[in-house]
Amino acid sequence: MSKVNVLVVDDASFIRDLVKKGLRDHLPGIQIEEAINGRKAQQFLARATVDLILCDWEMPELSGLELLSWCREQDALKTTPFIMVTSRGDKENVIQAIQAGVTDYIGKPFSNDQLVTKVKKALARTGKLERLAAAAAPRLPNAGGFANDSLAALTGGKAEVIKPAVNPAAPVARPMAPTPSAKAAAQAPGGRGQAQLRLPAGVLGCLIKALSLKDAQLVVKRSELLPQVLESAVLDLEQGEGGEVARLNGYLHAVAALEPRPDSEWLQLTFRFVDRDPQKLDYLSRLIARGTTQKHFVPGA
Structure with a gap:
């Protein structure tokens, strides 16, 4: 299977649209599914497989943290990259997500660059970034150049440096200082x-x-x-x-x-x-x- 599938979970359609547009613009060939809350995502994941989950924290019916905990209890989802996308930037909340098995964290509001960088890092860890490059190559007008260095085309010509998992004891996600x-x-x-x-x-x-x-x-x-x-x-x-x-x-x-x-x-x-x-x-x-x-x-x- 050459496709790379991503599940976007958020109760706000505007946020889902932002994420989908950002990914499609910067990662050609990516396949995107969506769910309006954690419960709907749980139902979808029970019958389908994905390569990455991008999920909001605060949602009705089933929160992002509850969905994450459920995923880590399923054999098929234990190692699936799970990125929490949320406005909860407090250190305590970040540590709680890390302890539950989150892969990475994106704070709202986010830019396209921040979103794409996190997604690339998560896909690179599992070898799916190369698969995405291979799937996208035939769709580009000049496929020859892409085939010579497909990974570089998706990563901006720079090799991805994968950092070790975050230490829960270390300072993380400090709030941005207010401007004057x-x-x-x-x-x-x-x-x-x-x-x-x-x-x-x-x-x-x-x-x-x-x-x-x-x-x-x-x-x-x-x-x-x-x-x-x-x-x-x-x-x-x-x-x-x-x-x-x-x-x-x-x-x-x-x-x-x-x-x-x-x-x-x-x-x-x-x-x-x-x-x-x-x-x-x-x-x-x-x-x-x-x-x-x-x-x-x-x-x-």
């Missing part, structure tokens, strides 16, 4: 609360002007890190004395100047949610019902 604009955003006039917006290129402090179950209206200070329409992101919210934190996945639906002039110092963003996790929706409902100002997010809290 995080402090500046806190000084913007008005607003009903503050939060942290994580983009693939960095972190922005932001003010929440309005919040609904569908989206959030955010205000950020204009800086070198300019948000892009349709860019995936994660909105971190903290509320209440208990320090509850919600990490909401989504994308930037709109970006506009807050002030009616070309040198506007502030930008207004429409951040549309893609999560369908009942716990996150319940959290959002409670935030909206309280109508109180959120505390400023403390990185690493």
Whole structure:
């Protein structure tokens, strides 16, 4: 069998589409299946085999961690590469996934380069990257050049360096430090609360002007890190004395100047949610019902 099959598991169709497009654009010939949650993935894996699983952590019915544990109990899936794709970047969560047998970890939001690099590394470990190169070769217009160095074509001309498995005791997945604009955003006039917006290129402090179950209206200070329409992101919210934190996945639906002039110092963003996790929706409902100002997010809290 020459095909390389990947299963993408996420309850948000937008995230699944991002992953599928990124893989198809950079890894020609790859075959992609998808599941809307861990339960559906479990049913699919019970009757089919795959070479790699890319899975979200927080999903209804069966979480990514529960799916991972189930996979490692199945003889046919004990060694199948399993990459967790999630906004949970805390060290404790990463270690929990490692102890359950995860192969690698991708934090949301992610860039195509980050995604493809992790997938290539996982496939190289099992020898499937060469198989993928061989399967893709006939589809390219100039197959001769690809055949001479098929692996180099998929790896950017560089040999893959496979690092040893991560030591659970070692520091891992440290949260990205906020940019200077995080402090500046806190000084913007008005607003009903503050939060942290994580983009693939960095972190922005932001003010929440309005919040609904569908989206959030955010205000950020204009800086070198300019948000892009349709860019995936994660909105971190903290509320209440208990320090509850919600990490909401989504994308930037709109970006506009807050002030009616070309040198506007502030930008207004429409951040549309893609999560369908009942716990996150319940959290959002409670935030909206309280109508109180959120505390400023403390990185690493």
